[in-house]
Amino acid sequence: xxxxxxxxxxxxxxxxxxxxxxxxxxxxxxxxxxxxxxxxxxxxxxxxxxxxxxxxxxxxxxxxxxxxxxxxxxxxxxxxxxxxxxxxxxxxxxxxxxxxxxxxxxxxxxxxxxxxxxxxxxxxxxxxxxxxxxxxxxxxxxxxxxxxxxxxxxxxxxxxxxxxxxxxxxxxxxxxxxxxxxxxxxxxxxxxxxxxxxxxxxxxxxxxxxxxxxxxxxxxxxxxxxxxxxxxxxxxxxxxxxxxxxxxxxxxxxxxxxxxxxxxxxxxxxxxxxxxxxxxxxxxxxxxxxxxxxxxxxxxxxxxxxxxxxxxxxxxxxxxxxxxxxxxxxxxxxxxxxxxxxxxxxxxxxxxxxxxxxxxxxxxxxxxxxxxxxxxxxxxxxxxxxxxxxxxxxxxxxxxxxxxxxxxxxxxxxxxxxxxxxxxxxxxxxxxxxxxxxxxxxxxxxxxxxxxxxxxxxxxx
Amino acid sequence: xxxxxxxxxxxxxxxxxxxxxxxxxxxxxxxxxxxxxxxxxxxxxxxxxxxxxxxxxxxxxxxxxxxxxxxxxxxxxxxxxxxxxxxxxxxxxxxxxxxxxxxxxxxxxxxxxxxxxxxxxxxxxxxxxxxxxxxxxxxxxxxxxxxxxxxxxxxxxxxxxxxxxxxxxxxxxxxxxxxxxxxxxxxxxxxxxxxxxxxxxxxxxxxxxxxxxxxxxxxxxxxxxxxxxxxxxxxxxxxxxxxxxxxxxxxxxxxxxxxxxxxxxxxxxxxxxxxxxxxxxxxxxxxxxxxxxxxxxxxxxxxxxxxxxxxxxxxxxxxxxxxxxxxxxxxxxxxxxxxxxxxxxxxxxxxxxxxxxxxxxxxxxxxxxxxxxxxxxxxxxxxxxxxx
Ligand SMILES: Cc1cc2nc3c(=O)[nH]c(=O)nc-3n(C[C@H](O)[C@H](O)[C@H](O)COP(=O)(O)O)c2cc1C
Numbered sequence: 001x002x003x004x005x006x007x008x009x010x011x012x013x014x015x016x017x018x019x020x021x022x023x024x025x026x027x028x029x030x031x032x033x034x035x036x037x038x039x040x041x042x043x044x045x046x047x048x049x050x051x052x053x054x055x056x057x058x059x060x061x062x063x064x065x066x067x068x069x070x071x072x073x074x075x076x077x078x079x080x081x082x083x084x085x086x087x088x089x090x091x092x093x094x095x096x097x098x099x100x101x102x103x104x105x106x107x108x109x110x111x112x113x114x115x116x117x118x119x120x121x122x123x124x125x126x127x128x129x130x131x132x133x134x135x136x137x138x139x140x141x142x143x144x145x146x147x148x149x150x151x152x153x154x155x156x157x158x159x160x161x162x163x164x165x166x167x168x169x170x171x172x173x174x175x176x177x178x179x180x181x182x183x184x185x186x187x188x189x190x191x192x193x194x195x196x197x198x199x200x201x202x203x204x205x206x207x208x209x210x211x212x213x214x215x216x217x218x219x220x221x222x223x224x225x226x227x228x229x230x231x232x233x234x235x236x237x238x239x240x241x242x243x244x245x246x247x248x249x250x251x252x253x254x255x256x257x258x259x260x261x262x263x264x265x266x267x268x269x270x271x272x273x274x275x276x277x278x279x280x281x282x283x284x285x286x287x288x289x290x291x292x293x294x295x296x297x298x299x300x301x302x303x304x305x306x307x308x309x310x311x312x313x314x315x316x317x318x319x320x321x322x323x324x325x326x327x328x329x330x331x332x333x334x335x336x337x338x339x340x341x342x343x344x345x346x347x348x349x350x351x352x353x354x355x356x357x358x359x360x361x362x363x364x365x366x367x368x369x370x371x372x373x374x375x376x377x378x379x380x381x382x383x384x385x386x387x388x389x390x391x392x393x394x395x396x397x398x399x400x401x402x403x404x405x406x407x408x409x410x411x412x413x414x415x416x417x418x419x420x421x422x423x424x425x426x427x428x429x430x431x432x433x434x435x436x437x438x439x440x441x442x443x444x445x446x447x448x449x450x451x452x453x454x455x456x457x458x459x460x461x
Numbered sequence: 462x463x464x465x466x467x468x469x470x471x472x473x474x475x476x477x478x479x480x481x482x483x484x485x486x487x488x489x490x491x492x493x494x495x496x497x498x499x500x501x502x503x504x505x506x507x508x509x510x511x512x513x514x515x516x517x518x519x520x521x522x523x524x525x526x527x528x529x530x531x532x533x534x535x536x537x538x539x540x541x542x543x544x545x546x547x548x549x550x551x552x553x554x555x556x557x558x559x560x561x562x563x564x565x566x567x568x569x570x571x572x573x574x575x576x577x578x579x580x581x582x583x584x585x586x587x588x589x590x591x592x593x594x595x596x597x598x599x600x601x602x603x604x605x606x607x608x609x610x611x612x613x614x615x616x617x618x619x620x621x622x623x624x625x626x627x628x629x630x631x632x633x634x635x636x637x638x639x640x641x642x643x644x645x646x647x648x649x650x651x652x653x654x655x656x657x658x659x660x661x662x663x664x665x666x667x668x669x670x671x672x673x674x675x676x677x678x679x680x681x682x683x684x685x686x687x688x689x690x691x692x693x694x695x696x697x698x699x700x701x702x703x704x705x706x707x708x709x710x711x712x713x714x715x716x717x718x719x720x721x722x723x724x725x726x727x728x729x730x731x732x733x734x735x736x737x738x739x740x741x742x743x744x745x746x747x748x749x750x751x752x753x754x755x756x757x758x759x760x761x762x763x764x765x766x767x768x769x770x771x772x773x774x775x776x777x778x779x780x781x782x783x784x785x786x787x788x789x790x791x792x793x794x795x796x797x798x799x800x801x802x803x804x805x806x807x808x809x810x811x812x813x814x815x816x817x818x819x820x821x822x823x824x825x826x827x828x829x830x831x832x833x834x835x836x837x838x839x840x841x842x843x844x845x846x847x848x849x
Contacts (some may be wrong), residue, residue, distance in 0.1 A: 033646045041676055042555065043588045067576065069672050076657045076672065078650045083642065083676045085584035086577070092550035093588035095504065097557050115608040116573065123547040127554050147576040147672035167640070194610035197529060201502070294649035354654040440540045 007258030011453045013391025017384060017423050018437060019415075020104070020265055020397040021053045025084025026070065027397050029269065030367065031289035032081050038180060038404045040081050043093060048404035050094045051100050051165075055085040056411030057425050059436045060133065061094065062232075062397055063087035067111055068144040068251065071299055074309065079295050088120055095128035102433030103128050104212055109163040114188070118170040119207045122201040126390045130205030130432035135212035138163045138220070139441055147392035150356035150407045154192075160219045162192045167211070167227050168449070173199045174208035175444050184448050206432035206454035207441050227263055229439050232397055235374055237268040238383075241392035263437060270398055272409050287363050294360040299366065300348040300452040303343055310338050314357045317348045357395035378407075381417035388423040394437075472634060476790030476831060477810065478565070479514045482525040483545075484793040485801070486740060490744035491795050493753075502544045504554065511555040514562055516820050517806030518814065520831050521563035522555070523686075523792065528569070535677075541835035543681060545637040549581050556589035563638060563828040564595035566687060571619065572600060572609050572624035575662075577667055579633040591679035591827040593714040595630070596706075597687045599623040601825065603750050617693075624696040625664040627685055630750060631701075632660035634682050635839040648801035658841040680829045681836045684732035686736070690724050697729055703832060704734040706792065710781055712739065712768045719787045734789035740769040742796040743804040749813050767794060774808035779808070785818050789832070 022031050023046065025402025029070070029141035031037060039045050050061045065087050070077040087105035094103060103124060108119060125132035136161045146153045154162060159332045169188045176184040176199040188195045195325075213220070213228035225248060226229045233245040271286055273279040291299070292344040300317070301308050306325030322340035373380055373396075387393050418424035429435050483502075495640035512520050527547035535580050564585065568578050578595075586593040599619040606613040614622060623782055633771035638656035645651075660671030672830050676776075687702040696702075709718035717738050742750040742757075750771045757763065770777055784791055795801030821833060829836060 021682065032644055032651055033649075041587055043590070045587075047557065067674060069674055076652060077652050078652045081651055084635065085587055086581045086676050088550060089553045089581045089584035090588060092553035095554045095631070096508065096554045104582045111574065112577075113572075114610040120547045120550065123550045126502050127507070127547060127550060129504060138845075147591070148574055148669075149667040187612075196607035196610070198604070200529060202544055292649045447839070 007253075007256070008260050009253060009258075009287060011245070011259040011391065012393060013389065014394070014438065015388050015391075015423060016425070017393070017418065018055065018265070018387050018395030019053075019410075020102070020395065021049060021050055021058055021398045022062040022064050022267065024081065024398045024399045025064055026066055026080065026108045028080040028290045028295055029401060030081045031286055031401050031402055033292070034058060034291045034402060036405065037402055039435075040403060041083055041085065042344055043090075043177040044092055045404040046085075046094060047097055049400065050101060051453075052404075052446065053409040054098050056407065056415045057428060058101055059395065060104050060397070060433065061091075061098070062104040063090060063106060064135075065106040065108060065137065066109070066144075066346070067139065068141075068147055073301060073305075085354055088124055092124055092127055095124065098128075098131075098436040100131070100431065100436070102133055102337045102436065104133040104135050104209065104210075106137055106214070108139040108144075110139050110154050110159070111144060111150065112166075113193065113195075114166050114169040114198075115186075115195050117166075117199060118173040121170075122174065122199075122204065123205035125206065125209045130434070132204070133210035133213055133433055135214055135413070136163060136167060136228065136267075137214050138264070147307075150443045158192070164179045164223055165190050165192065169195055169229075169372070171208070171432075172249050172449060174203065175442075175448070177202045178266075178315035178444065186448065190415060198387055204432075207444075210433050210437065210439060212219075217343050217441065221248060221251055222255070224248070224253045225257070225262060226255045227433075228263055229393070231261040231438065233264050233393075236268045236393075236396070237316045237331065238386060238390075238392055241266060241387065242390060245392055254437065261440075263439070264399045265395045266393055268396040268398055269401060269416070270416060271401070272377055272380060272408055274376060276376050276379055279375050283371075287367065290401070291359060291363045291366060293359065296362040299452055300358065306342060311358065317351045317361060319348075360441065372432070377413040377417050381414060381421060382406040384418060385421050385423055388421075474738070475785035476520040476734075476817060476820055477518075478521040478523055478790060478792035479517075479519045479802070479805075480525060480792060480794045481510050481514060481522045481551075481798065483798070485797040485799075485844050486765065487742075487757045487761070487763050487796040489757045489763075490797045492760055492807060493757055494799055494821060498683075502546050502652075507546075507551055507554060507667075508558055510802075511559055511562060511564075513799075513802055513806070515559050517802060520790070520822060521565055521594065521828065522552075523553045524564070524566040526567045526569065526598065528555060528600050528602050529608055549585060550595070552687045553585050553588050555583065556592070559589075559592075560824040561592075561822050561826060563592045563685075563831060565591050565596050565828070566600045567596040569600045569605065570623040571600045571614050572605050572611065573626075575626045575629035575667070576633070578695050580673055580675055581629040582630065582683055582690070583634060583673060583675045584678055586683055587675070587680035591829075592688055593678070593680070593702075594684040594828045597623055597627060597653055597685060597690055597691065599704075605830075620693050620696070621665065623691055624688070624701055625662075625666070625686075625695070625805075627696070628699075629660065629662045629669050630685075631682060632662055632840075633669070633671055633673040634678055635841055636660050637675075637677045638839045638842045639677055639681070642676055655756045656778070656842070658839075677839065680827050681839070682829075684832055684834065687733075691777070694729060697726065697731055699732070700731055702733045703735050703829075703834060704789070706736050706738055707788065708738045708766050709768050713772050715768050715784055716787055717740070719784075736789075736790040736792050737784050737788040737795070738767040738792050739775065739780075739784075740765050740767045740794045740796065740800055741805070742769070742771045743801050743809075744773045745804050753798065763796075772807065774804050775812075778809050778812045781813060782816060782818055785813070791816065 069448040091103040212226035552564040552566040567817035689705040
């Protein structure tokens with residue numbers, strides 16, 4: 001775990017995979033209609049998943065964030081799972097009942113204050129003995145702004161400049177303590193906010209929280225290449241994942257970092273069974289529960305901006321045109337901005353060409369990486385071995401489709417297969433998330449990076 | 462207001478709360494502790510402290526969030542620079558570790574987003590099985606303001622910021638009616654959208670739309686504890702506070718202060734519980750409390766707005782027995798946590814319990830139940846019912 005003085009210029013696959021679990025708090029990924037689907041909010045569900053993940057030597061337990069309830073045609077969306085705890089509060093509680101698994105909190109840079117967020121993340125890092133991570137997201141819709149003091153909207157162009165200044169300030173705050181307990185005062189005056197703070201917390205066992213990034217635009221990728229330790233990507237298919245890896249390696253080198261310095265863990269869903277046939281049947285069943293007839297129609301309604309209740313979910317896509325110019329942002333920032341009419345035409349053509357009904361079309365669209373991780377335990381393990389060999393990814397962030405038992409099969413059956421193939425850890429490498437992900441420990445800059453004076457502000461403890 | 466439940470004191474049983482900040486309330490506490498403080502704040506120490514408080518029989522623990530050190534102060538200002546973990550997360554960590562202890566973090570209302578506060582506290586209620594409360598703070602500190610690039614707030618505005626933040630919190634906690642999650646397979650509906658409500662708060666400085674991002678907390682509404690004097694009469698009359706923390710300069714003056722606070726509340730139609738604040742230094746292991754305090758004070762001055770008790774466990778028991786007939790509870794601030802807590806749990810709490818002066822402690826009791834508060838219906842449910 002030494003810090004490389006000469007960053008590697010060539011990417012070398014580690015031949016290993018890590019797993020993380022993404023406890024889905026919202027949307028249609030979780031099949032809440034299944035008989036054994038449990039509570040999405042009770043702490044027991046979180047404890048059960050986190051402890052199962054730890055039994056399976058998962059590197060990370062992951063929570064998303066959404067700071068405004070999703071809406072549908074002007075009202076809260078009724079059909080899918082909604083309502084989840086604040087990520088850091090839930091993770092602080094989980095820190096007390098777990099010992100090795102990393103605790104990743106998705107937190108956005110637009111509706112937080114850097115000094116406050118850095119302090120809270122340090123708290124989580126210290127309470128967990130160096131297992132905290134921050135998944136940096138940049139929620140930018142006016143929609144979410146309505147719940148916050150700053151209100152409104154942060155321009156697309158400003159989003160990552162804001163995020164970058166935020167993250168750099170947070171890093172300076174985490175760098176502020178040295179071993180002897182002397183503290184540097186951290187100041188930043190920028191376009192979006194200003195900070196003047198003498199940090200309150202020392203470094204953790206892993207120095208500072210590990211940084212994840214989720215966001216896919218070129219700006220988002222460059223931001224990750226400069227700042228992040230791990231990318232939570234949306235590219236699980238092997239070819240796509242390899243392209244994404246090449247792209248990230250190029251961007252990372254351009255940013256002056258080593259080719260192996262940024263890990264990649266795509267979002268993924270596993271549907272496993274003892275035999276391939278069973279797994280396929282299970283997949284059909286899971287899909288039918290994820291996207292039922294009402295969800296299929298509602299999904300299109302969001303892009304059409306109008307009610308489509310009269311349409312048959314098992315029939316073709318609606319022939320009427322969208323009522324809106326631009327598609328709505330109600331599903332979060334990833335979805336808005338497309339021209340509705342154009343999108344509708346494109347989808348109708350695609351569905352027609354492939355002979356897909358509304359349900360089939362929506363189901364396909366909402367489950368990326370669809371068949372890749374469906375299969376028998378051995379089949380899927382073999383496929384994963386290919387990812388490890390090529391270094392397409394460093395691991396997967398799995399969204400269980402059932403809460404709270406959705407990791408059981410993965411931990412009980414898939415993990416042993418992966419271990420047999422020598423591509424998965426047989427014990428935790430260490431006690432910190434940084435160690436378990438094989439990340440280098442940051443080196444504390446000798447002076448504050450902005451050159452602000454430090455001596456006069458030094459406080460001793 | 463005959464429908465309001467009687468405050469705990471009217472039933473002759475009181476609550477004991479313990480402030481659990483770091484090594485203790487005295488600024489030199491960490492240097493006086495028998496065990497050397499770890500370089501970094503440690504989870505084990507926190508776990509040990511909350512378990513000790515629970516097994517001693519305290520009803521609740523509070524977690525201070527003492528704001529940022531003032532960088533203009535001299536470098537020797539040791540206590541201000543001591544490592545501080547976020548109070549709300551410390552309380553959350555304590556959630557799964559404990560079974561009966563209520564967990565009450567102090568959370569600032571001026572420089573923290575009300576939406577974040579409300580959802581974090583609701584989450585705390587979930588991870589503690591309904592044992593969460595909110596100790597409202599309103600920071601007047603220049604350092605806290607500078608950290609978020611804002612101007613410090615003083616006087617009446619502090620009061621309004623606190624009241625606004627509480628109002629946002631309460632509306633967001635009610636914004637999901639209790640039975641909003643219906644999981645109706647037949648219609649495919651996970652939620653009954655008619656049972657979700659916008660908070661639509663419009664304040665002087667901000668607005669908050671809502672609804673919350675988490676279903677209604679287990680307690681419906683978390684109990685809100687507020688230092689007496691922070692909120693104005695209007696906010697109190699609106700029911701902002703479930704309990705007021707009452708301070709006096711000396712133990713002798715506490716009784717009078719409690720009576721005055723009660724009198725001031727008369728006629729506003731609300732009876733928040735009154736909780737007396739007390740700093741505590743006890744005789745311990747052959748050392749008198751006076752000698753212990755002298756030794757501590759020689760290391761750092763202890764400036765506290767609270768009454769201070771310095772003496773034997775028996776004397777403290779008598780004092781508490783008296784105060785508990787007037788107030789609904791007492792919050793103790795031990796000078797050195799591990800030392801004073803040992804004496805409290807060995808000598809003081811058992812005697813108070815023997816004399817039947819303390820409300821019972823039982824597993825999985827909510828903080829509302831401890832305070833004698835019923836579980837309220839969502840204000841929006843009430844409004845819907847009235848419309849029909
Ligand atoms: C795999 C993945 C997971 C994400 N999870 C969240 C989330 O939990 N909360 C959130 O607000 N945004 C989330 N986002 C959204 C991103 O932060 C970002 O706002 C969005 O991708 C648009 O940024 P871009 O233009 O760089 O892609 C996620 C994005 C990806 C790719």
